[in-house]
Amino acid sequence: MNRIATVGELAASYDLVVIGAGPAGMAAATLASANGARTLLVDENPAIGGQIYRGIGTTPLKKRALLGEDYWKGERIGADFAASGASYFPGATVWQLSADLELGLSSGGRTAMIRAGQVVMATGALERPFPIKGWTLPGVMTAGAAQILLKTSGVAVSGKVVLAGCGPLLWLIAAQYLAAGKRFDAILDTTPRGNWRAAIRDLPRFLASPYLAKGLKLMAKVRREAKVITGVTALEAEGDKHLSRVRYTAGGRTHVIEADHLLLHQGVTPNINMASAAGCELVYDETQLAWKPKLDAWGGTSVPGIAVAGDGAGIAGAEAAAERGRLAALGALEALGRLSTAERDRQAEPIRAVIARYDRGRAFLDRLYRPARQFRVAAEEAIACRCEEVTGGQIRKAVTTLNIAGPNQLKSFLRCGMGPCQGRLCGLTVSETIAEARGVTPEAVGYYRLRAPVKPITLAELATLERSETEIRTVARG
Numbered sequence: 289m290n291r292i293a294t295v296g297e298l299a300a301s302y303d304l305v306v307i308g309a310g311p312a313g314m315a316a317a318t319l320a321s322a323n324g325a326r327t328l329l330v331d332e333n334p335a336i337g338g339q340i341y342r343g344i345g346t347t348p349l350k351k352r353a354l355l356g357e358d359y360w361k362g363e364r365i366g367a368d369f370a371a372s373g374a375s376y377f378p379g380a381t382v383w384q385l386s387a388d389l390e391l392g393l394s395s396g397g398r399t400a401m402i403r404a405g406q407v408v409m410a411t412g413a414l415e416r417p418f419p420i421k422g423w424t425l426p427g428v429m430t431a432g433a434a435q436i437l438l439k440t441s442g443v444a445v446s447g448k449v450v451l452a453g454c455g456p457l458l459w460l461i462a463a464q465y466l467a468a469g470k471r472f473d474a475i476l477d478t479t480p481r482g483n484w485r486a487a488i489r490d491l492p493r494f495l496a497s498p499y500l501a502k503g504l505k506l507m508a509k510v511r512r513e514a515k516v517i518t519g520v521t522a523l524e525a526e527g528d529k530h531l532s533r534v535r536y537t538a539g540g541r542t543h544v545i546e547a548d549h550l551l552l553h554q555g556v557t558p559n560i561n562m563a564s565a566a567g568c569e570l571v572y573d574e575t576q577l578a579w580k581p582k583l584d585a586w587g588g589t590s591v592p593g594i595a596v597a598g599d600g601a602g603i604a605g606a607e608a609a610a611e612r613g614r615l616a617a618l619g620a621l622e623a624l625g626r627l628s629t630a631e632r633d634r635q636a637e638p639i640r641a642v643i644a645r646y647d648r649g650r651a652f653l654d655r656l657y658r659p660a661r662q663f664r665v666a667a668e669e670a671i672a673c674r675c676e677e678v679t680g681g682q683i684r685k686a687v688t689t690l691n692i693a694g695p696n697q698l699k700s701f702l703r704c705g706m707g708p709c710q711g712r713l714c715g716l717t718v719s720e721t722i723a724e725a726r727g728v729t730p731e732a733v734g735y736y737r738l739r740a741p742v743k744p745i746t747l748a749e750l751a752t753l754e755r756s757e758t759e760i761r762t763v764a765r766g
Contacts, residue, residue, distance in 0.1 A: 289369060289370050289371070289372055289373070289374055289375075289376050290373070290374070290375045290376065291375075291376050291377075291378070292328075292375055292376065292377040292380075294395065294396060294398065295380070295393060295394070295395055295396070295398045295399060295400035296398070296400075298328075298377070298393070298400050298402055299326075299328075299375075299402070300402060300403065301402060301403035301404065301405070302326050302327060302328045302375075302402065302403075302404055302405070303320075303325040303326040303327065303404075303405045303406065303624055303626075304316075304317075304320045304325045304326070304327045304328070304404065304405065304406045304407070304408065304617070304620050304621075304624070305327075305328045305330065305391060305402070305404040305406075305407050305408075306320070306327065306328070306329045306330070306374075306407075306408045306410060307330055307331075307382050307385070307407070307408070307409045307410060307411060307562070308331055308338060308409065308410035308411045308412055308598070308600070309329055309330075309331035309333065309336040309337065309338060309369075309376070309378070309410075310337065310338020310339060310340065310341065310410055310412050310598060310599075310606075310609065311338060311340065311341060311362065311365055311598065311606045311607075311609045311610040311613065312338075312408075312410035312412075312597040312598025312599070312600075312609040312610060312612055312613030312616070313329055313331070313338070313408070313410035313597075313598070313613060314329070314336060314365050314366060314368070314369040314610075314613070315365060315368075315369075315609075315610040315611070315613035315614050315617070316408045316410060316597055316613035316614065316616050316617040316620075317329040317369060317372065317374040317376075317617075318365075318368045318369045318372045318374065319613075319614050319617040319618070319621075320374070320617040320620060320621060321372045321373040321374040322372060322373075323617075323621050323626050323627060324626055325620070325621060325624060325626055326375075327372075327373075327374040327375065328374070328375045328376075328377060328402075328404075329369070329374055329375070329376050329377070330376075330377040330380050330382055330393060331376075331377070331378055331379075331380070332379065332380065332381055333378060333379070334378050334379050335378060336366050336369065336376075336378075337362055337366065338410075338412050339412055339413070339432065339436075340359070340362070340606040340609075341359065341361075341362025341365070341366070341606070342436060342439045342440060343439040343440040344359070344360075344362040344363060344366050345363075345366055346440070347439050347440060347442070348441065348442040349438070349439070349442050349468075353467055354464065354467045354468050355438075355439065355464055355467075356460070356463070356464065356467075358502070358606070359439075361606070361607070362606075365610055377393070377395070379395055379396075380393050380394065380395040381393065381394045381395065381743050381745075382562070382742070382743075383740060383741040383742055383743045383744075383745045384565075384740035384741055384742065385407060385409075385562055385565070385566045385594070385740075385742075386566065386740070387566060387567050387591050387594075389403060389404045389405070389406070389407055389593050389594070390402070390403055390404075391403075391404060391407070392740065392741070392745075394745055394749050397746075397748065397749060397752070398749065398752045399745065399749045399750060399752050399753050400753070401753065404593070405593070405620075405623075405624050406593050406594075406595070406620035406623055406624060407593060407594045407595070408587070408595045408596070408597055408613070408616045408617065408620060409562055409563055409566075409594065409595070409596045409597070409600055410596075410597045410598045410600060410609075410613055410616075411559045411561075411562055411563075411596075411598075411600045412559055412598055412599050412600055412609075413556035413557060413558055413559055413599035413600065413603060414556060414557055414558075414559045414712060414713075415430045415431075415432045415553060415554075415555075415556055415557075416554050416555045416556060416557050416577075416578075416659065416664075416716065417664075417713060417714060417716055417717040418430075418453060418552040418553070418554050418663060419663075419664075419665070419666040419667070419670045419671065419672055419680065419717045420523050420524055420525060420552075420663065420667065420670055421524045421525065421667055421669050421670045422524055422525030422526055422527070422531070422670075423525055423552065423670065423671065424671050424674060425525050425526075425527050425529075425530060425531045426529070426530045426531065427525075427527065427530050427531030427532075427547070427548055427549050427550065428525050428531050428549075428550045428552065429445075429549070429550075429551060429552070430551065430552055430553060431451060431453065431457065431458060431461045431551040431552060431553035432457070432461075432553065432556075434461065434465075434549075434551050435461050435464065438464060438465070438468060444465060444468055444470045445470075445548075445549040445551070446470075446548070446549075447548030447549060448473045448546055448547045448548045448549070449465075449470070449471070449472050449473060449547065449548065449549045449550075449551065450472065450473055450474050450475075450476060450534050450545060450547045450549070450550050450551070451465075451472050451474075451475045451476070451551045451553075452475070452476035452478060452520070452523055452534070452536070452550060452551070452552055452553075453476075453477075453478055453552055453553040453554040453555075453659075453663075454477060454478050454479040454553075454554050454555070454657050454659060455553060455554060455555040455556075455657040455659075456499075456503060456653060456657065457553060457555070457556065458475075458477075458553045458554075459503070459506045459507050459510055460506060461551070461553070462475060462506075462510045462514060463506045463509050463510055466509065466510065466513050466514065471513075471514070472514045472515070473515070473545060473546075473547065474514075474515050474516075474517055474534075474545055475510065475514050475515065475516045475517065476517050476520045476523065476534070476536050476538075477516060477517065477518045477519070477520060478520045478521075478523065478554065478659070478660060478663055479518070479656070479657060480658070480660045481518075481519055483655060483656050483657070483658055484656065486655045486656075486658070487652050487655035487656040490649075490651040490652035490655060491652055493648040493649060493651070493652065494648065494649040494651075494652035494653070496648050496649075497645070497646065497648040497649025497650075497652075498607075498645065498646065498649070499646075499649040499653065500649065517536075517538055518538070519538050519539055520536050520537065520538045521537050521538065521660070521662070522535075522536060522537035522542070522662070523535070523536045523537075523663070524536075525550050526544075531547055531548065531549065531550055532546065532547070532548075533545060533546050533547055534547045534550055554657075554659040554663055554664075555603075555657055555659060556599065556603055557576065557577075557578035557579075557603065557716060558578055558579070558580045558581075558599060558600045558601065558602060558603065559599075559600050559712065560579050560580060560581065560600065560735075561710060561711065561712055561715075561738055561742055562742050563581045563589065563594075563596055563600070564735065564736070564737075564738040565738040565739050565740055565742045566589075566591055566594055567590075567591050568581045568582070568589035568590055568591050568594060568596070569581070569582040569589070569590035570582065570735060572729075572730060572731035573602065574731070575651065575654045575655065575658075576602065576603055576654050577658065577659070577664070577716075577730075578603075578716065579715075579716075579735050580600075580601060580602045581596045581600075581601060583595075583596060583601055585615075586615055586616060586618065586619025586622075587601060587612060587615055587616035587619060588616075588619055593623070595616040595619055595620060596616070597609070597612045597613040597615070597616035598610075598612055598613055603650075603654075604643075604646060604647065604650055605646060605650075607642075607646055608642075608643050608646040608647070611639050611642050611643045611646075612643065614639050615636055615639055615640070615643075618632045618635055618636050618639075619632070661720075661724070664716070664717070664720050665680065665717065665720050665721045665724050666679065666680025666683065666717055666721050667680050667681075668680055668681035668684070669681060672704065672714055672717045672718055672721055673702070673703075673704040673705065673707070673713075673714040673717075673718065674707075674709070674713055674714065675706070675707020675708055675709055675713070675714070676702065676703040676704060676706065676707050678702045678703070678704050680721050682702060683698065683702065683704070683718065683721045683722060683725070684721065684724075684725045686698060686701050686702055687722055687725040687726060688725060692722065693726075693733070694719075694722060694733045694734045695711075695715070695718045695719055695722060695733065695734065695735065695736050696734070696736060696737050698718065698722065699736075704718050705718065705736045708744050710736075710738065710742060710743070711736040711738065715735055715736055716730075718736075719733050719734070719735055720733075
């Protein structure tokens with residue numbers, strides 16, 4: 289692996305540029321470079337791992353049982369990548385990917401534009417927004433953020449801690465915290481009881497998947513060591529300038545529990561902003577309640593030369609993400625002329641078999657942990673767009689009084705999605721809140737139209753481009 293420290297060390301072009309150093313990105317870059325492709329892997333973080341394997345080479349937690357064996361599987365993927373011939377640019381932001389495969393990268397206050405023969409986006413997933421009243425109070429954070437603290441720094445939130453939400457990752461984080469010697473004052477399970485009826489048809493396939501034994505073991509451990517309250521149907525964070533208590537409803541009765549920290553989680557969704565800004569067609573997945581890129585069998589998008597791999601293509605887990613990264617790399621290698629179609633297909637066969645094994649249980653998990661509607665739309669006083677501090681009530685009023693059809697119209701009136709996050713943190717909430725107000729589906733409402741820059745970039749950074757003034761203005765407009 290050739291580590292790049294500054295944009296000045298970048299080549300003008302690469303055969304393949306991979307965006308994101310999680311399992312999908314590392315696997316794709318490793319396979320591509322092994323087959324002779326000049327490959328660049330670029331990532332915002334200072335080290336490899338992505339979210340699920342974050343800190344895999346740097347975590348201070350050396351006792352393997354704390355994070356679980358699934359986490360340490362990232363060591364093998366990371367070691368293979370480190371031994372590859374790929375170039376690696378950590379701490380760099382990709383703020384543009386155009387349809388002609390030109391990328392804008394920034395690092396250390398400087399920017400460069402490079403070209404790619406093929407691009408694989410492995411930008412992973414984001415935690416689904418959980419827009420309850422009070423979720424912007426200090427002391428309230430996502431469970432994923434708490435997991436990052438544990439993985440990267442060996443730090444766990446202290447005091448009175450409440451964990452709330454649903455999904456497999458909720459139980460994993462709970463188990464990791466308990467293994468680290470931390471306790472929860474309560475775990476509030478918001479999984480709707482009726483979800484079992486929808487999920488039961490997929491149970492036979494789930495029983496044959498690798499998820500069953502793993503999930504049962506995690507849940508049993510957590511239930512033995514923590515107070516788990518099921519059937520939670522309402523949730524609010526309360527406090528004066530800082531979280532001090534959590535109000536919840538379960539079994540038709542409202543309860544209040546003191547808390548210093550509330551960790552929220554209700555699943556993850558594909559990170560689609562870069563794919564959307566590059567012009568890739570999106571489709572709405574009704575099972576996973578999220579937008580994702582429309583892909584072919586090799587992860588190829590509607591834009592020639594751009595593929596998406598890993599959870600950015602649809603949530604499937606870390607093991608499946610790595611295999612989907614390898615599939616995308618094979619597709620790119622065939623397009624580059626590095627592999628024949630027959631050889632691509634031959635190498636893909638065992639990879640597809642592994643993916644099929646993990647896919648067996650996915651539908652069951654998606655249906656079982658489908659978040660309740662009241663936790664997906666913003667309540668009247670709850671903040672929907674955190675950047676612009678727009679509430680659910682303001683969105684509903686705009687829809688009914690101004691006949692707002694979708695999130696792109698809403699931008700003009702309330703600036704939702706126009707802050708630094710560019711809609712990453714509010715896109716699903718805004719779409720679903722508008723859909724509820726209009727009485728239609730999120731698919732009918734649509735998603736934000738996005739364009740470069742996908743991530744914030746300063747004029748000072750743009751000024752470092754070795755381009756003419758006209759070219760820089762064109763880049764800035766996207």
